Amino acid sequence: MRSLTHRLFGLLLAAIAAALVVSSCSAPEEDVADASARVPTPEAGAIPVTVQQAYAPAIVEKAPTRIAALGVGDGDTLLALGVMPTTIAPFADPDQATAPWNAELIGDAKPVVLSNSSAALGDEIPKALATSPDLITAVGADPTRDQFDLLSKTAPTILRQARFEPWQVPWDAQTIQIGTAIGQPDLARRKVGETEAFLAGIRAKNPQFAGKTAVVVTSSPTGGVSVYGPEDGRAQTVAGYGLVFPPVLRDAITSGFYGELPAESLDRLDSADIVIAVDWEGSNDRLRSNPAFTRLEVARSGRVVYLPQEVGSAMSVPTLLTIPWVADQAVGPIAAAASAR
Structure with missing residues (x-):
């Protein structure tokens, strides 16, 4: 999106x-x-x-x-x-x-x-x-x-x-x-229950997620990043896995569910246990080649997850259909990052 x-x-x-x-x-x-x-x-x-x-x-x-x-x-x-x-x-x-x-x-x-x-x-x-x-x-x-x-x-x-x-x-x-x-209405409630049970299963299989914070970002052309707040679909997706938006980044969300961290403030991302970068037209490549980002502790310790554009788009709108599909693509890499420290 x-x-x-x-x-x-x-x-x-x-x-x-x-x-x-x-x-x-x-x-x-x-x-x-x-x-x-x-x-x-x-x-x-x-x-x-x-x-x-x-x-x-x-x-x-x-x-x-x-x-x-x-x-x-x-x-x-x-x-x-x-x-x-x-x-x-x-x-x-x-x-x-x-x-x-x-x-x-x-x-x-x-x-x-x-x-x-x-x-x-x-x-x-x-x-x-x-x-x-x-x-x-x-x-x-x-x-x-x-x-x-x-x-x-x-x-x-x-x-x-x-x-x-x-x-x-x-x-x-x-x-x-x-x-x-x-x-x-009954079918809708059953489908919600099934999906909630699916997410509960992910949390049970990944106890390392408990108590961890995660933030979803996209690299911006200016060298900073766009940050998706807890009300955004991408953050809702990872919240379903038991991960929490970093409270100290809440003030970066200035437009309802979205905000920016300029290049000079990228070090604030070190407050997160996991950073999830979703691609948008080559933004992940820019992030990987951005020295200000790659020297962050979260990057040097292997706690950045890079997800392709299609997965990021699906994360942006959690639905009964996207939630299990995204999980198949994203939970494994996120679990590895969560275990990095």
């Missing part, structure tokens, strides 16, 4: 774009989802339901048959709950609906790809509406009130719970919110 700077700029563009979106939208023929969209039969008594959320409650009066995933990560959650959405907002490769963690569930289906939901939501709304959804999920998005009102004229639109900030919805809360809206 792109940096917060890109995202915040995109959110401004989204607010401007909202004024340009009209209630009757059309899209090119190739943007219309195929007939593979599917929704399982709701659980007994689960529909109708009123979903409490930001802006205003959503009332789902009848079982949905076509669900558009407008939020980042929403598509994964729907897939895990047995839904083939009409649209999907990817976060690894913006031009591809599938990723290693969801490709098997998508199969030959062709949901419409909303490639820029996190940065320019207004541009993606016409594409989503063109798929004729009777339910829209935007839990992993940040629509304006005008955009929400527009979407709600077409179909009940599901947002994050009001107690969460945009982009900071925990994976379990997202799952329950979406599962409730689609009439699968």
Whole structure:
């Protein structure tokens, strides 16, 4: 996923774009989802339901048959709950609906790809509406009130719970919110329980994680690093392993869930037991060749974990699908780093 700077700029563009979106939208023929969209039969008594959320409650009066995933990560959650959405907002490769963690569930289906939901939501709304959804999920998005009102004229639109900030919805809360809206609350709770048990298993197999701190960073072109705070998905991912964000770095998080450490302050990373560097377009190579970083104690003692871009992207949006896939790629290297001292 792109940096917060890109995202915040995109959110401004989204607010401007909202004024340009009209209630009757059309899209090119190739943007219309195929007939593979599917929704399982709701659980007994689960529909109708009123979903409490930001802006205003959503009332789902009848079982949905076509669900558009407008939020980042929403598509994964729907897939895990047995839904083939009409649209999907990817976060690894913006031009591809599938990723290693969801490709098997998508199969030959062709949901419409909303490639820029996190940065320019207004541009993606016409594409989503063109798929004729009777339910829209935007839990992993940040629509304006005008955009929400527009979407709600077409179909009940599901947002994050009001107690969460945009982009900071925990994976379990997202799952329950979406599962409730689609009439699968019991299945959603079971899936959450299974994933929590999976994470508990990781903690049990890696007792060296207990009491350790870890911070996720990405190298910046200026020689410093971007730091992802405890509310960010990447930090949520490693927290699931039992690792804790270093309290002394909390003041570096200046933009909600994101902040910067300039080159002259890289020594603050030595306060962490483990530093996890996620790649973004060659940033890990820059970090490995940065003398100010490589001479840090955390680097010299082998407690830096370098993860590839695709893994970092998956970490940024923990879901029922990304959590086990990321663990397969990341737990081993993190465990080795945790044992280095």
